[in-house]
Amino acid sequence: MTAPILLWFKRDLRVHDHPALAHAAALGPVLPLYIVEPGYWALPDVSGRHWAFLSETLAALQTELAALGQPLVLRQGDAVEVLERMRRRFGITRMVSHEETGNGWTFARDRRVAGWARAQGVRWEELPQCGVVRRLSSRDGWQGRRDRFMAAAQGTAPAALAPLEIAPGAVPVVPGPGLAPDPCPHRQRGGRTEALALMESFLTERAAGYRRAMSSPLGGERACSRLSPHLALGALSVREVVQATAGRRGALRGASGGWGGALASFDKRLAWRDHFIQKLEDEPALERRCLHPAWEGVRPRDPDAARLAAWAAGETGLPFVDACMRYLRATGWLNFRMRAMLVSVATHHLWLDWRPVGQHLARLFTDYEPGIHWSQCQMQAGTTGINTMRVYNPVKQGLDQDPDGRFIRRWVPELAPVPDAFVHQPWIWPGAGRLAGQRYPAPVVDPEGGGGAARGAWARLRAGPFFAYPAAAVAARHASRKRPPARSGARRRDDGAQLRLDL
Numbered sequence: 001m002t003a004p005i006l007l008w009f010k011r012d013l014r015v016h017d018h019p020a021l022a023h024a025a026a027l028g029p030v031l032p033l034y035i036v037e038p039g040y041w042a043l044p045d046v047s048g049r050h051w052a053f054l055s056e057t058l059a060a061l062q063t064e065l066a067a068l069g070q071p072l073v074l075r076q077g078d079a080v081e082v083l084e085r086m087r088r089r090f091g092i093t094r095m096v097s098h099e100e101t102g103n104g105w106t107f108a109r110d111r112r113v114a115g116w117a118r119a120q121g122v123r124w125e126e127l128p129q130c131g132v133v134r135r136l137s138s139r140d141g142w143q144g145r146r147d148r149f150m151a152a153a154q155g156t157a158p159a160a161l162a163p164l165e166i167a168p169g170a171v172p173v174v175p176g177p178g179l180a181p182d183p184c185p186h187r188q189r190g191g192r193t194e195a196l197a198l199m200e201s202f203l204t205e206r207a208a209g210y211r212r213a214m215s216s217p218l219g220g221e222r223a224c225s226r227l228s229p230h231l232a233l234g235a236l237s238v239r240e241v242v243q244a245t246a247g248r249r250g251a252l253r254g255a256s257g258g259w260g261g262a263l264a265s266f267d268k269r270l271a272w273r274d275h276f277i278q279k280l281e282d283e284p285a286l287e288r289r290c291l292h293p294a295w296e297g298v299r300p301r302d303p304d305a306a307r308l309a310a311w312a313a314g315e316t317g318l319p320f321v322d323a324c325m326r327y328l329r330a331t332g333w334l335n336f337r338m339r340a341m342l343v344s345v346a347t348h349h350l351w352l353d354w355r356p357v358g359q360h361l362a363r364l365f366t367d368y369e370p371g372i373h374w375s376q377c378q379m380q381a382g383t384t385g386i387n388t389m390r391v392y393n394p395v396k397q398g399l400d401q402d403p404d405g406r407f408i409r410r411w412v413p414e415l416a417p418v419p420d421a422f423v424h425q426p427w428i429w430p431g432a433g434r435l436a437g438q439r440y441p442a443p444v445v446d447p448e449g450g451g452g453a454a455r456g457a458w459a460r461l462r463a464g465p466f467f468a469y470p471a472a473a474v475a476a477r478h479a480s481r482k483r484p485p486a487r488s489g490a491r492r493r494d495d496g497a498q499l500r501l502d503l
């Protein structure tokens, strides 16, 4: 019997436009394997909602692969041990996967797997599945490479896969002992069918209001694509979405109703996706270290536990912040601007370190994508050294994005007795004393002046002698090249389009 090619599925859970699967299928019979790793599921940045979404996506993939002739093989355990068992059983000498840009744990695991493959004489090929480039020497020309990848023809699924003599195994109920219960009653459902339906409804119905509605958690829920968790697990390839968007833009050329601008804006965000993931690919340590070293230690590494707990529970006494956090806990999703505001309030007003803040949010986001997430957390916390500091005023954000307080009232029912005029700032309501019985707290921090410490620290660091040089290095390594890199990173505004859009 010819030894099969082991196709290790990771965050590429589809068969269409799958370069690694197509490559493996061209080489010989394929053993499609997914490993549920208990070590991963004990990490502080993963959660039950991630697992619930993943298990639905895995079940869908198992069905898709079964229709091709060989169901997905699911095994639980340490990756090296599972791979070694497969090697012994099938005489595996070749393995293919996509190039994963994951968190520090998966990075270290891949190094162990690479060591095992070398020691056992297994040839492991990793192929890109998006615009992120491995071992990139410079950001110059990166955008062009990414655009060429997106313009290339999509790969099709293999017509059939030869069946192997192996029990597929079922998706386990729990992935490991370390996972805490995580109720998320309004979570999105996983699986390619759901992903395709969302893409279709976005491109044909929902996107018209995208630009106007995306800033508000009320409008964004429907007007944003909601594709993020599916992209994070690869149920859709980014190229499929980019090309479907281009096709729709072509078909709608000249149409009124905001479609052109909406789809252009969406397309830009798909490009940001690769841009941000590229940062983590180029610098895995950005998940744990401030990009600009001068920020290290400015905020206490041991955060004020009471403040962190109040923010995480949606009990800061700042109604719009609490409503956003509670909505996120219940749905697993939040629009971009409100994610940024939650980080801004935590790191500027509450003066908490971005790492525990980011870990809490990572667990709550069903779409947790380490490359976007940690880059954005640092950007919003102001620790990159190359972005201007954004201090969101949470009261102003609430008044702008939820002017009649509908969103606040839904998610913070304790404020029911408060008249409309005061729902954004119950502390100035003359009847505020009555809220004591509702158990809604007084604000833990002054929403207007709370960002002062952050602004002061930023001004002091920028003026210091050790700021400009490392900032220029960060800009050279990570900044987009729409404009030439600035001489002094201190003045550079990386990702300028985003800054203008989101501030």
Ligand SMILES: Cc1cc2nc3c(=O)[nH]c(=O)nc-3n(C[C@H](O)[C@H](O)[C@H](O)COP(=O)(O)OP(=O)(O)OC[C@H]3O[C@@H](n4cnc5c(N)ncnc54)[C@H](O)[C@@H]3O)c2cc1C
Residues within 6 Å of the ligand: 214, 224, 225, 226, 227, 228, 229, 231, 232, 266, 269, 270, 272, 273, 274, 276, 334, 335, 336, 337, 339, 340, 343, 365, 367, 368, 369, 370, 372, 373, 374, 376, 377, 380
């Ligand atoms: C602090 C913080 C943490 C974030 N963490 C994540 C995360 O873990 N996973 C994640 O997918 N997104 C993250 N984002 C980016 C953004 O908020 C989400 O991608 C978006 O809200 C997902 O909803 P959507 O799919 O409807 O987005 P749409 O607006 O429909 O955008 C389409 C896709 O473009 C990409 N995208 C959109 N906005 C951005 C952005 N600003 N940067 C990079 N890519 C973008 C995503 O893949 C998204 O699915 C984070 C933003 C902030 C401020």
